[in-house]
Amino acid sequence: MKIIAVIGAGTMGNGIAHTFAQSGFTVKLIDISEKSLDKGMTTIATNLDRMVAKGTITEEDKFKTISNIITYTDIKDGVVGVDLVVEAATENVELKLNIFKQLNEVCSHNTILATNTSSISITQIGSVVAHPERVIGMHFMNPVPIMKLVEIIRGYNTSDEVTKIIMDLSEKLDIVGSVGLGMGFGLVPMKLGVSYGIASNISANLGMGMYMITDDSYDPAGLDGEDGLPGAPGADGVSSYFHVAYADNASGGGFSQSATGKLYIGTYVDTTQADAAAGSSLLKWQLVKGVDGVDGENGIPGIDGDNGQTTYLHIAYANDSNGQSGFSVTDSDNKLYIGQYTDFTLQDSTDPAVYSWTKIKGEQGEKETEPLRRAGSYVYTLECENPSGEAETARARVEVR
Numbered sequence: 001m002k003i004i005a006v007i008g009a010g011t012m013g014n015g016i017a018h019t020f021a022q023s024g025f026t027v028k029l030i031d032i033s034e035k036s037l038d039k040g041m042t043t044i045a046t047n048l049d050r051m052v053a054k055g056t057i058t059e060e061d062k063f064k065t066i067s068n069i070i071t072y073t074d075i076k077d078g079v080v081g082v083d084l085v086v087e088a089a090t091e092n093v094e095l096k097l098n099i100f101k102q103l104n105e106v107c108s109h110n111t112i113l114a115t116n117t118s119s120i121s122i123t124q125i126g127s128v129v130a131h132p133e134r135v136i137g138m139h140f141m142n143p144v145p146i147m148k149l150v151e152i153i154r155g156y157n158t159s160d161e162v163t164k165i166i167m168d169l170s171e172k173l174d175i176v177g178s179v180g181l182g183m184g185f186g187l188v189p190m191k192l193g194v195s196y197g198i199a200s201n202i203s204a205n206l207g208m209g210m211y212m213i214t215d216d217s218y219d220p221a222g223l224d225g226e227d228g229l230p231g232a233p234g235a236d237g238v239s240s241y242f243h244v245a246y247a248d249n250a251s252g253g254g255f256s257q258s259a260t261g262k263l264y265i266g267t268y269v270d271t272t273q274a275d276a277a278a279g280s281s282l283l284k285w286q287l288v289k290g291v292d293g294v295d296g297e298n299g300i301p302g303i304d305g306d307n308g309q310t311t312y313l314h315i316a317y318a319n320d321s322n323g324q325s326g327f328s329v330t331d332s333d334n335k336l337y338i339g340q341y342t343d344f345t346l347q348d349s350t351d352p353a354v355y356s357w358t359k360i361k362g363e364q365g366e367k368e369t370e371p372l373r374r375a376g377s378y379v380y381t382l383e384c385e386n387p388s389g390e391a392e393t394a395r396a397r398v399e400v401r
Contacts, residue, residue: 001025001083001084001165001169002025002026003025003026003027003028003081003083003084004020004025004027004028004082004083004084004085005027005028005030005078005079005082005084005086006020006027006028006029006030006085006086006088007031007075007078007085007086007087007088007089007099008030008087008088008089008090008116009029009030009031009033009036009039009040009041009071010031010036010040010088010089010090011142011143012088012140012142012144013029013031013040013088013089014029014040014041014043014044015140015142015143015144015145016086016088016140016144017029017040017044018047018048018065018144018145019140019145019173020068020173021044021065021066021068021069022048022057022061022065022068022145023172023173024064024068025068026068026070027068027069028070028071028072028078028079028082029041029070029071029072029078030072030073030074030075030078030079031071031073032073033073034073037071037073041066041069041071044065044066044069045062045066047143047145048061048062048065048066049062051145075099075102075103075106076102079103079106079107079111082107082111083111083112084111084112084113084114084169085103085107085111085112085113086114086115086116086138087099087100087103087113087114087115087116087117088115088116091117091118091119091120093120093124096115096117096120096125097124097125097128100113100115100125100126100128100129100135101128101129103129104128104129104130109130109131109134110134111134112134112162112165112166113129113135113136114135114136114137114138114166115135115136115138116137116138116139117137117139121155122135122136122137122153122154122155122156122158123155123156123157125155126156126157132155132156132157132158133158133159133162134158134159134162135155135157135158136152136153136154136155136158136162136163136166137151137152137153137154137155138151138152138153138166138170139151139152139153150170150173152166152167152170239271239273240269240270240271241269241270241271241272241273242267242269243268243269243270243275243276243282243283244265244266244267245257245265245267245275245276245283246258246259246262246264246265246266246288247262247263247264247285248262248263248264249264250264250285250287251285252264252266252278252279252283252285255278255279257275259288262288263287263288263289264285264286264287265285265286265288266283266284266286267283267284267286268282268283268284270282310344310346311342311343311344312342312343312344312345313340314329314340314341314342314343314348314349314355315329315338315339315340315348316328316329316338316339316340316348316352316355317329317331317332317337317338317339318335318336318337318352318357319335319336320336320337321337322352322353322357323337323339323352323353323355323357324352327350329348329350335360336360337357337358337359337360338357338358338360339352339355339356339357339358340355340356341354341355341356376399377399378399381393
């Protein structure tokens with residue numbers, strides 16, 4: 001593990017970046033604010049100057065530490081090629097969950113994702129990541145470059161492999177004291193708060209650093225317990241029936257199962273399938289339709305509509321199809337064409353052009369002078385009266401050749 005990304009350049013973030021960089025790791029310090037990054041790097045330089053002044057480190061150590069830190073304002077760019085991400089943003093659940101959702105999108109599945117949270121469930125944070133076994137807590141103590149203590153917190157899904165990697169990494173940071181391990185204090189399985197107090201006392205008394213592991217399988221609800229013993233069987237269920245009947249009055253008079261012509265409806269519910277008979281007190285009667293109410297007042301009259309218009313059909317007569325010959329609106333005698341139009345004016349127009357003209361009578365056909373007969377035999381019948389006034393019929397056969 002060589003490249004570490006630290007998210008957040010605040011007090012904890014720049015302290016964690018300082019510690020990793022001073023231990024020889026390449027650190028990518030990420031913050032959305034350029035101003036925060038500048039302030040964080042200034043803080044790191046100031047703390048290194050103090051160490052140089054005390055003789056704890058050399059100027060060369062200071063230069064190497066600062067050279068190991070690269071700053072970024074974009075998570076996607078900052079986490080490229082890293083082995084471990086340590087999130088040290090503001091202690092806000094929604095903010096941290098959003099950051100880990102982003103890390104899930106842009107980081108390799110092999111990248112270990114750690115959080116510096118002091119109070120938020122590791123299990124909850126890991127729930128938004130595709131491989132929650134790689135999510136772990138690394139709770140550094142403030143000020144990070146001075147306090148030789150880190151709390152390693154397992155989530156419910158954190159793997160043993162990831163836990164061991166982070167424990168070994170902590171030793172490389174010179175945060176874990178060998179005496180703590182040798183005396184059996186290396187693993188302190190306590191909850192946050194209690195473990196902090198005890199570990200701090202041990203650290204102060206021994207004058208050395210150490211780490212402790214807490215177990216975040218303390219998810220808020222805890223693990224599911226085993227199923228209890230089955231209870232005694234309950235009583236058999238009972239079917240409910242809704243009953244309806246009809247009557248003429250509120251006392252059930254004119255009782256019937258048919259609603260036709262009835263004014264009252266009666267209902268009840270029980271566990272018996274058969275309907276109650278007439279006169280049963282089980283039925284609760286209600287009027288189906290009440291007495292008509294008093295007529296309401298007339299509403300406000302609406303706005304008057306537009307005045308209607310009378311339509312007039314106009315007729316004229318003429319002797320040609322355009323109405324120019326023999327035009328008249330009164331004389332139809334011997335006229336060959338009739339014209340008409342419709343408008344809203346009573347007076348007939350004298351302009352033939354406004355009329356649509358139609359021929360009244362077709363042309364006279366030719367008169368037949370003699371019936372055309374085909375060759376053949378024809379029988380003619382003649383009915384007449386004899387001198388006595390009686391009807392007689394005479395027939396004659398004619399041959400046509």
